[in-house]
Amino acid sequence: MDFLKPVFESGRIDFAGQGHASRLTTVLVAGAGVVSLAIGFVMQRLELCFYAFAVGVVMTYAVVLPPWPFFRKQPVAWLERKTPDAPLADAGPRRTLVEDVSDDSSD
Numbered sequence: 001m002d003f004l005k006p007v008f009e010s011g012r013i014d015f016a017g018q019g020h021a022s023r024l025t026t027v028l029v030a031g032a033g034v035v036s037l038a039i040g041f042v043m044q045r046l047e048l049c050f051y052a053f054a055v056g057v058v059m060t061y062a063v064v065l066p067p068w069p070f071f072r073k074q075p076v077a078w079l080e081r082k083t084p085d086a087p088l089a090d091a092g093p094r095r096t097l098v099e100d101v102s103d104d105s106s107d
Contacts, residue, residue: 017071025064032056 013021032053040049 013067013071014074014076016074017067021064021071025060028060028063029057032060 033056036049036052036056039052040046
């Protein structure tokens with residue numbers, strides 16, 4: 001099982017990999033639904049339909065949930081962090097959308 005260790009160590013997939021995983025999940029679950037419906041119809045047993053769909057969903061998540069390397073082919077190139085030129089205290093008073101009315105004395 002040491003050959004799977006590098007696959008699970010990273011744990012992160014990129015944004016394109018997330019889209020790929022989402023499309024793959026949709027296709028595989030829909031395919032499992034069609035196959036399970038066909039099995040249930042041919043065998044005329046509703047419980048076989050449910051069991052076949054459950055097996056299809058478990059197999060789908062076994063394919064989609066681990067961070068496989070093909071989900072990490074396009075890593076994000078982050079920009080370097082910029083240091084602020086002026087401290088935040090010199091930015092002036094902080095403006096809000098709602099006025100502070102807690103100090104009103106309406107006697």
